[in-house]
Amino acid sequence: MKKIINSPDKIVEDMLQGFVKANKRILRFSRHTTKVIVKKEIEDKVGVVIGGGSGHEPLFMGYVGEGLADAVVVGNIFAAPTPNAILTAIKEVDRGKGVICIFGNYSGDVLNFEMGKDLAAMEGIDVTNIVVKDDVASASKNEKKSRRGIAGDLYMIKILGAASQIGKSIEECFDIAKQVDRSLVSIGVGLSPGTNPVNGEPGFYLEDGEMEFGLGIHGESGIEQRPITTSNEISKTLVELLISEMRGSMAKEIAICVNGLGSTTLMELYIIANDVQEEFDVSGYNVSDILVGNFCTTQEMGGFSISAILLNEELKTLFNMKAISSHFYKGV
Template identity: 50%
Template sequence: MKKIINTTETLIEDMLAGFLAAEKGQIIQSDNNPRVLYKKNKTPGKVGVVVGGGSGHEPLFFGLIGENFADSVAVGNIFTAPTPDTVLEAIKEADQGAGVICLFGNYAGDVLNFEVAAELAELEEIEVCNLPIIDDVASATYEKRTERRGIAGDLFVIKEVAAAASQGFSLERCHQLGQLANKRTLSIGVGIAPGTNPMNGKANFELAEDEIEFGLGIHGEPGLERMKLLPARELVEKMFVALEGELATYPEKEVIVCVNGLGSTTMMELYIINNEIQQLLSQKGLKTVDTVIGNICTTQEMAGFSITIQSLNQELAELYQVAADSPCFFKREVKQ
């Protein structure tokens, strides 16, 4: 393993310091907890939006702090949920008087720690709603979809909930819209080669040279099957089949798409993948309103990618089109 770092002991602190230096005072580090970053500009009376999770998936999650986006982030150790005290501090920094909604991937440690933090916040008279994101269709069946993991679909759910908060919606309404976005956001990933944990140098899974892991999780969790590498067209077709059944349950025909690189997959490959998925969507009579291509939810230098498709209804379409600006995602205002 080769990593350009100083020491493992200061890895996260050094990373956050570099990020903050790039943001030039628009994003601030909490004086009470260095693992909490928050947006400089606040809006009294707005629902606060907290995001968070383990480090190692950059630019998630701190790359989504910004205008009409997340207000604060709770940063965990590598591949580890942020602690309850870190989440609590992020809640306090996001609180602007109308309650706080917390969004994070659906992993046991995150769920537990965000629940504990919400209970602690309630003791300080801050109303909190938690929304674990559940977009990874490979991790559980439709009948057990509340057990699904959160992967790159985090982007769309967070974007729309943050837009709702920016429009002055109540905490209850933001939570309702988040549940709607969650239900309509579907992802599946493929692993081609492992990433390594910079804290211990260990690969997060093993594959033979000619194998891929279909349905792999972002921490190296086993997928649906190990198989031989296929040409892009055949592989994307197989992935689309895993999403198509649930997509077909929605009458609306507009979708948004994210082709997410897991760390070392090249933009050339991601564009080829996008070409294939767009053709499949068109063949099924689905119109792509917007496409995001790039590294959003990564696992260090893992090779592979995920495809996320969200089926839009009118509410979600309007929220997605709200202008937003963050370090890893920018959305222009759409003029009718």
């Protein structure tokens, strides 16, 4: 796979330099490390830090902005940020009201953010870690704590960013995070792998005419490999799986995200979005909002994921609040 880079050793640094230069009106580097990017103006509120490995852009750095995160801490390619960088991000956004950290459920991220939290506690900063675990293909409902985080991160960031913006306390933000966790489900389908830009290695292998059903954000294996079929048929199967997870809730209003994994065209994603909404419609769900685009990618991976979140009145209000960043916009 061809990549336009300078040096493999400088991929992340070069990317971050270009990103901050392109958004210099609203963002800056931390004074201590270029692996932490911060809003230029941070309000007197609960701080919101997000982060994870590089290679999944615009996740995470694209979601620092108004009504979203206050800072992002960036790891190397497909690698967790370091505990010291996480501590730096926490200290950059701390205004004495505590800090929430949002990240996906991967062992390196969990370990390092816990260490960052412990380091912050030693400096008197109250930190709550929020682990996103929305991928229904990675573990059963009874083992939800083992599920991976995929594109559902976007909903957690959006809703908690709004909660922080309107002055919710750290305890209230955590309670809202638990609501999101109970209400959020995702599943993905891979058609072709993304390649690691450092070593050129693909994330997985597929035969012609096959798709990876239920894969993870790095290309981790899913439920099984299946023959590629139509958007209608794939959407029907995925939506049925998501509905089986949501069954039992009284809520029937949902927001959905059709997320491209890197190389799937917008033409395809809008076809999928149409089919996905129709499947939810016939199942009695009211789809009040659809996000379509590349929100959580793995380089040039082909395929898509679907996320759905059940909306009660509080979550709906927070989700619909204004938010602006380099790669996300939500109007009022």
